[in-house]
Amino acid sequence: MSLTTIITVNFHEAEVTIELLKSVAKSYSPSQVEIIIVDNGADKNMELIFQPYFENIKYIQSKENLGFAGGNNLGIKQAKGDYIFLLNNDTEIPAGCIETMIAELEANDKIGLLSPLLLYYDQKDLVQYAGFTPMNYLVARNSYIGQFEKNIGQYDNQTYQTGYCHGAAVMCRKAALNNAGLMDETYFLYYEELDWCEKFMRIGKQIWFTGKTQVYHKESVSVGKASGLKIYFNTRNRMLFIRKNTGWLNTFFFSIYFTLIACPKAVLKYLLAGQANLAKWTLKGLWWNYTHSKNSKELGYEIKS
Incomplete structure (x- = not known):
């Protein structure tokens, strides 16, 4: 098996990240997988905490919280693998996951990004993600495929093109990533994986889902279901996504709908x-979008309680 780089972003959740490391170590050797841990907003170096759980770990301490996109980009820049597998730190993988996804990529050169079936960790018979419907760009809405369905094996042998990948677990070839480019760090949190999918589509690649393997997701460990953080970035980035990825006419009509x-x-x-x-x-x-240019590289964020 070609070397695969798993990149995971830790944000003050060492115990959660350790459980991910343990799940990888159960099925994969250091010669098959390197794991890059990007420790976001870390005041102290935690490398020695993680090292005992997998031999091939590269630890990157970032004293600044770079967000999901920035953290993953930091890891991508140091990845040695032919395949890049972004995994949320609040996930665990079963045996056979990585080689199954590589096989799907190898079977179809058109695939740019590939996500597996996501199941809720605490309810492994419940589907979280089996793909996304296409985006309705006029209202910036799309839907999960299969969410909250009982998992009775209905996706086990299915691999198909879908609207978007899921940022909790997504794999690509490093060569395709080099062509498509890194995630846009402007988003900081939410919508960055959708924007990344758009980048891959612009270079002629497709977004696919496979149910031939799965990842177990401990949903909402990192961010609460109703918080100022989540509301702010979901609102801000929904409009930013449209501004970046559609023409002026669509943006105009969306802005009227979204604002009014x-x-x-x-x-x-x-x-x-x-x-x-x-x-x-x-x-x-909402206001952020009216005061920041979509092309600015200095776009920042500030959120206080």
Whole structure:
């Protein structure tokens, strides 16, 4: 098996990351896999904490929190593998996962990014992801395929083209990645994998799903289901994604819809629920798009409680 680089971003969750390392070590040797751990926002070097759990680990300490895209990009730049496998630190993989995904990539040169079946770790008979529907660019909405379905093997032998990969587990050839480019760090959190898929599609590659292997995802370990962080970046980046990946006419109509319908509806919902803080971050996420150029390399973020 060709060398595969697994890249995972840790953010103050050493025990969660260690469980991922253990799951890899059960089935793969250091000659088959190198693991790059990007330790985001780390005040102290944690390399010795992780080293006992897998022999071929490259540890990168980043005192600055670079976000999901920035953390993965830092790892990608140092990856030696022919295949790059981005895995959330809150995932675990079964035996055969990596070689199955490599086989699917090798069988079809058109595949740029490939994600496996994602199952909820605490409910392994429940599907989280079996692909995405195409994006409706006018409203920036698409849907999970299979989410919350009972897993009865309906995807086990299926491999098909899909709308987008899932950032929790996605593999590509390093050669294709070099052509498509790194993730856009402007996003910081959320929508960056969708934007990355668009980059691969622009170089003529396709986005695929395979149910021939799976990854178990401990959903919502990193970010709560309702938080200012999540609301802000989801709002901000939904509009940013459209601004970056569609023409001016689509952006114009989307902006009207998003500014006058979608965001006011969300704000009203939060206010009625007594969640004024979430309403505030919705408006901040929207306003960001009217004060920042989509082409600026200096785009930053600031979020305070």
